[in-house]
Amino acid sequence: MGTLFLYSQMKKIVWIIISVFLLTNCSTSQEKKAANVGQHYLDAVGNYNFDEARKYVTESSLPIIDRMEDFVDMAPEDEVKKNLPVTVNLQQISLNQDTALLIFETKSPLYTHTGSVYLVKNGKKWEVDLPKSFPEK
DSSP states (O other): OHHHHHHHHHHHHHHHHHHHHHHHHHHHHHHHHHHHHHHHHHHHHHTTOHHHHGGGBOGGGHHHHHHHHHHHHHSOHHHHHHTOOOEEEEEEEEEETTEEEEEEEEEOSSOEEEEEEEEEEETTEEEEOHHHHSOOO
16 A cells, blocks of 8 residues: 555646646747847847738737838938848847737947837747737837
């Protein structure tokens, strides 16, 4: 009877260890996926590649991307080129089930900026949600 009890307890411990490992691994995987989407989006926007940026945003974010593109199109081309290339470094990611907040720093020849961007999980796909990322005026 003692051996059977010990076997039962060992079995429980193994299942607990496996469960913790799987939960940690899934969370880390989702964090990496969200960070990857955020990085691609920020690299695209920072370097004025708005067609590429559109691939990473929610449907409700598309008008904001259009507005960004309009502002850049209105600027003199030589002024735009002075600001390139832009590099983006992710500083921190906070994941909460189906949402993520990325803190980032962008550097260009003209400026350094720290900001944040909000992501939502749409099915199995992470997307940048700009209406939630920028405060309303």
